[in-house]
Amino acid sequence: MNTRLLRFIPALFLSVVLALSIGVSAQSRRPMTIDDMLNLVQVSAPRISPDGRRVIYTMSELGKWKDNKRVTSIWIADVDGSNARRFLGHEKDRGPAWSPDGKSIAFLSTREASAGGREGEGTADSGAQIYVIPVDGGEATKLTDHKGNIRSFDWTKDSTAIVFSAERAKSDAQKANEKAGDDAIFVDEEANGQERAEFSELWRITIADKAERQLTHDDHLLIESVRVSPDGKKIALTYRRENSRNGQFHAEVAVVDAASGELKTLTHNNAPEMAVQWSPEGKMLSYLAPSDTSWELAEEKLWVIPAEGGDARKLTGAFNGNIGQYAWAPDGQSIVFGASVRARGAAYRVNVATGAVSSIAGGDWAGRMESVSTDGKRGVAVVSKPDAPGDVHLIDLTTGTLTPITHANPQVSELALSQFRAVTWKSKDGLEVEGMLWLPADYKPATKLPFILAVHGGPAGAWDVSFRGINHVYTGLGWAVLEPNVRGSSSYGDTLLRGNMKDIGGGDYQDLMTGVDKVIADGIADPDHLAIRGWSYGGILGGWTLTQTTRFKAASLGAMVADWASEYAMGFNYDVRLWYIGGTPWESADNYRRQSSYTHIAKVTTPTLLLHGERDTTDTIGQSMMFYQGLRDRGIPTRFVRFPREPHGFREPHHVRIRDAEEISWLMKYARGMDWKAPERKDKDSAEPKKSTDQFVAYLFRIITGPLRLHPAAQACASGAPGCRGPQIAAGGLL
Template sequence: MAESTRAHVLDDLRLVRSPSDPTLSPDGSRAVYVLREVDGDDNTRSLWSVGRDGAPRRLTRGRADSAPRFSPDGRTIAFLREGQLWLLPVDGGEPEAVTELANGAGVPVWSPDGGRIAFAAPVGGTAAGDPVVTSSLVHKIDGAGRFRGMTSRLHVLDLADRSVEQVTDGATFVGMIAWSPDGTRLAFTDGLAIDRAAPLHVLELSTSDITTTGDGAVGGVAWIDDEPLLIATPAAGVHNNVLVRDGKPITAELDRNVMPGGGGYPGALPQSTGSALLFCARDNGCTHLYAYEGGSIRKLVGGDHVVSGLSVAGDAAVVVVSTPDHFGEVAFVDTATGELDFVTSYVEDFTDVRYARPQARSFTISDGVEVHGWLLRPPHTTGPSPLLVDVHGGPHNAWSPVRDSVHLYHQVLVEQGWSVLLLNPRASDGYGEEFLRGALGGWGSADENDFLEAVDALVRDGLVDPDRLALTGYSYGGFMSCWLPTRTDRFRAVVAGGVVADLSSMSGTSDVGSMLARFEIGDVGLLRELSPVTHADKVRSPTLVLHGEADDRCPVGQAEQWYHALLACGVETELVVYPGGSHLFILDGKPSHRLDYNRRVVDWVVAHTGGRSADDDRS
């Protein structure tokens, strides 16, 4: 723990400034990125620029500017504002809107010659308030809600005359886009693919012919030379994404999941330096940067680093990276050595704050499986402390040891003398294909002992007080925060967030419910047996349930079912619903909601185990 003058408090959440989505100028000298800040009860996003001299400069003053992309000649930045595509001259001048589409535009992708910009955009749909009719399996998505008959089509903006042309039709919901190097073709993924057979689509612009390639589920695309490079699960039953080139997986030997990036899942699309292909993959919970060159793979940025953004120009590269001491910073990468040159220092906003650094721990479970994680522990503590077990989501996600602004309650509890266990149980990402598949068909039942035996080990080591144990988690962690109390009464307090209580109803109401039922559970007969609500009569632990009201991933009905089941069983319980909150509101929701979530976790666990509230004054 760093020596400084004060402890972290939950209100520090409002002070965190987070960079993301970097784009590198063609000459490799300057990066433009999105900076998220808190203004009142809003999250604002603006574009900033930084060179190798490390002097960030603000470029825009919009409230929600995102997705900056340098033009091939480096003179213009395309970006999104208020749902439309804008252009910003690099040498000065005001940004200009270049689209006025009824339903907005998507992330801009420049053509190689700089004369056109491709993007996906919603088309069709009914008016708000009209009846919503659907015949599709996927008809809503978390964060956007019901499609109301809308779909996503590929569009091209011609910068010569500012005309916009829709260039695809048909059934495919256009997702990720990439130009061929000669500018004659556009490759795109199916943004709503929920099965293991979702090929890449390639549009020939001169003829409008569309061909498909890729046998597995394609989730991302880039072009290398004249061939599309796929991020895909290459075969049925395989869960690790790999890079596929010319029909052959080129990263399978790594046995790690290639990470294209996304909400709650750090990483970035692969990009070529000319001599090497850079990509992100998760290893031991951390998202690292790798280089594929000459048929071999080497790690460029490893260790306790999480890479969550990448842009390449020639042999230059820039990333957004987090470390145990940094929430997130922009850094240039030496593509030969992997050395990082940090050019922002947003962590300096917290130079007066002491904080706990997670310590790596491993546990061998009784069936021989080794699980890995981290323990946050108060400094100078020698005896047993109260313990919070925090379960990550996914289940194919992972904790890492980097500094965490989302779960500031960890630091507040450590300051009050608690330990916090961040375990990556079987099914966590970054430990190989076999481990990733470790809970298929056995949510809860397959991984429960990973948690219970890890706690037993900490008790045996004299680090944890067995009478002061608490449990929390979100999403899949919310599922486990419902499941584990049906298996043991050792937890004196439970906080279940973004919960899954009934797998049967979840499969028909979640935006990805049918996929989860098919690929994660498999046997329909297991849906009831593996549902916590089936076993609610065994719960004794006081339980706080926290949930976003607009959550389409784990619908709020899951929280209501669990809350009412516990009430019926006489368990002390409380339900808190956050209006307008999507599934990812704890990452990107209203600051007041994120702060309230953190505060309630602290207050509930200390109230039921003994200790101070989140509002207690600490020096």
């Protein structure tokens, strides 16, 4: 091949790429599809290195379509985004954690079990063991060969050992009995909840010789979070002694002496504590809980308590927001934490002595800081915006500056994304409600559009300012979408969070409908083409809405509850019992009946699609079956789609595609009178093989020597006209 041409190729290739990227106009971008959604890469769980120079994170990608699954891997990159590479490639690896000295990473994996080795018993994390890998080169080595399934772990501060919690191993006799069919589950007895479980113990293993030592000898511990003290002599944890589905309030904070195994409980209440951590000097513990007495409907608060025992003190009592991960500053004088405030991400600092909270970073983005460097100067978070899927970002904790580390979905630049704005309105009782409004990319004011009311889950959920592919798909099909954060939503403070106590379907319903009235009054929503969709509590409140109004022409309800009394034992009931209805079905029978949509199903006239996973234990599938049968018997157009193997949140890509396609088709048909069918998915498993270098050079040569049609402005630039900033190209591209 011509060597002069080869030397010419790199510069020419760069010019062509620049021309293509600069010339892409809004008119050439195409609408987003359900397959574009499925193809999105998802990043999560960023962990910054102790020295703040690197980050590890998890990446989830769609696997081969025929395999019907997403594939996860763990990546590492410098915090400036350079040197990104796959660090752990096995899809069974998870939960990576830096050693305090930054030289190694430990992680959990079932890679041997998946290859035909020993499987653990009865859990999704069966047979998990701890592996350790050097950061700067070398293979992962298996640290543990533990007989019980390992659930969680923490490094000692000198990086010489790891403390972990593991389920108690079953005896050979117990395994033989279960294999023979003697596998009855005694619900809520011993470690069992509604599924089989085992009690757990604490263990310590040294890195150098892999020597294990059992720390606790307690027959009734269900250990949750684990943290080793700075001096390695004690372990803080949260634990329960029973496993009932609605018993989270039984969690307590405790300290275990690493030498004797003695467990000392520090909290004694009916509040669900979690996320325990040590102060740098080891004298205090911190944790998250809504209260220090009972299970209140409140956002998590930061608490501190003496490690030797004493009264707990609330640090963030005046803070209105939903607190997530947090970390102590090195001097022990403050704690930095990530939070969601009014549906936006932020980072804050709280003074441990005074409880004063100051803002570090915030803006119109969604995400929470998830880990912090040892010096407290840098944090990392997965940040998303309405027009940008989530990417790992570095947060400078001194200036509040956010800098992207990953760029996982560059293909999004090819898509015509929604116009987005946050809107507010007054509800029937004067309460101000905020909602997220999504409009087509080419929307022009005063244009009436078919309209979707999207109801969030929870009830204590919220629509944040993140990228939601389904909304971009709907606006690409010409819809407007409104997502109200009704009373009962989180991140707006405890007052709004408690706004629907013993009133579900009351004020929150009015918040929805006054939002609909607003966008109609603004000339955006066409009142003759209204639809409603929701999942989980969104399906519940959506179903209730159909019993209260006939304004909607179509509805899609996923994972709903139609009858509160019959769901009391099947799914979760603590929220309904404590907050949203009050009491039990036998104590408050009238209230349970009155606030169930099934009671009023004779009023429903809206054609309704029902969607439910068969293994959903949050809202059980019989609830959708009830609503479906009631509509069918009354002659209301309805369709019920059951999804085998799926829990509350779907996992299988094929099912996700069917779910979304069926919903779009249903809403298009009944709200707009249009037949819509999802395009056949292009199977990338059989894509053409990549071109060789010679083929690629020949391809470029054909482009170079072939006809190139430019926009007139680009032609002027090609002729050397003044003021041109670089190559340009027509929207139609190279022809």
